[in-house]
Amino acid sequence: MATLTMGLxxxxxxxxxxxxxxxxxxxxxxxxxxxxxxxxxxxxxxxASTLDVAVDFMDEYSDVFEELAK
Known part of the structure; x- marks a missing residue:
């Protein structure tokens, strides 16, 4: 579950x-x-636990990590 963001x-x-x-x-x-x-x-x-934050971060930027893994 990715964290939602919005401007102030x-x-x-x-x-x-x-x-x-x-x-x-x-x-x-x-x-x-x-x-x-x-x-x-x-x-x-x-x-949020540290693990929850890490999983959300990985989900949010999965496309970036896939590109870096190439």
């Missing part, structure tokens, strides 16, 4: 809807500031 302005403009969606799906959202990860919004008690 979009998160701010849609904060109520964003938090409702995060709570409903359980999927965290990384908010970017100046195109860099700034904060993560996630449901209470849903702290």
């Amino acid at each position: 302005a979009e998160a701010k403009a849609n904060f109520s809807r964003l938090t409702a969606e995060v709570n409903r799906t359980g999927r965290p959202v990384t908010v970017l500031k100046n195109n860099k990860p700034w904060v993560v919004i996630q449901p209470v008690g849903a702290e």
Whole structure:
């Protein structure tokens, strides 16, 4: 399950809807500031383990890793 990302302005403009969606799906959202990860919004008690973060990263950039493996 890849982590969703969105810009700070979009998160701010849609904060109520964003938090409702995060709570409903359980999927965290990384908010970017100046195109860099700034904060993560996630449901209470849903702290990601190191393994979860690594798997999400590998999923998100699998195409890059496939190219590097050639």
